[in-house]
Amino acid sequence: MTTAPALLPPSARVYVAGHRGLVGSALTRYLTAEGHEVITRTRAELDLRDPEATAAFLRDARPDVLVLAAAKVGGIMANSTWPVDFLEDNLRVQLSVLAGAHAADVDRLLFLGSSCIYPKHAEQPIREDALLTGPLEPTNEPYALAKIAGISHVRSYRHQYGRRWISAMPTNLYGPGDNFDPETSHVLPGLLRRFHDAVAGGSEEVVLWGSGTPRREFLHSDDMARACTALLRAYDEPDPVNVGCGEDIAIAELAALVAEVTGFGGRIVWDTSRPDGTPRKLLDVGRLRKLGFEPAVALADGVRDTYRWWLEHKDS
């Protein structure tokens, strides 16, 4: 009887697409520490929207495993300002990477989607089977639709060609290497930046949007890297897998934590004329837990370590 090859053999050469990003950099560190050879290309060396260049690179590099952590990523403001870029760049990267990986006979691939693929009013905690059961949040619909196309693309390669390709849907991620740009950052680095600037400018007050009551889930990028590796080692099914910590926190509590970490002693004012967004967003992580994954980084430690990283790198 022949047995299928291991899903992630210790000798596997892994191409991490997007290795300078938040997830890609954490994954590159983790896989390297686990003894894998990690192949990387910067965007200047290879624009993944270019199908010919991507196919040629993959044909030459011949990775055993590919993790697609390259994408156009941003917060609400960036998504609503550049919806065409969020739709087109992500579709183009996905098309050229998946087609190129198939042509280069890459048998194992992990595609990263996002929790925003789920309907705006999905039942909480959100299970993977909530996909395509209702309307999306309008502000990031183009990005979400590109990611949904990616999930279907991965499933289709599995179905038509027997590829052992999988998809993961991460919750909000944060960590060293995060984007602190005030226009394009996600909520956590955005808060760190706001409070840091308030301390540096001697402000007595920080005004934040909404009521502070919405609840969100956050996972450190080092835990994300461990989760990706656990999936590559053990998961081989068409359905996506949620990746999160299984716990959420009110934005007001998060703001208090960020104030403490940055040393802000002033007032936090909630501008309730601004929208709150979805009241709660928490992923059901039962499927991931069954693979034995548990997050290791507590939120308070992770926020401190992310802030420390930014202080060391903000001028470079």
Ligand SMILES: NC(=O)c1ccc[n+]([C@@H]2O[C@H](COP(=O)([O-])OP(=O)(O)OC[C@H]3O[C@@H](n4cnc5c(N)ncnc54)[C@H](OP(=O)(O)O)[C@@H]3O)[C@@H](O)[C@H]2O)c1
């Ligand atoms: N961050 C989150 O909270 C979060 C949450 C859920 C899901 N995700 C998903 O996780 C994945 C990784 O996200 P991330 O936060 O690590 O993103 P990130 O920090 O913005 O990194 C994305 C990486 O992709 C590269 N890239 C983008 N377009 C490219 C292109 N055309 N050619 C080559 N490289 C390109 C970027 O290169 P440059 O550095 O040169 O720009 C960057 O290194 C994405 O699929 C994202 O949707 C992220």
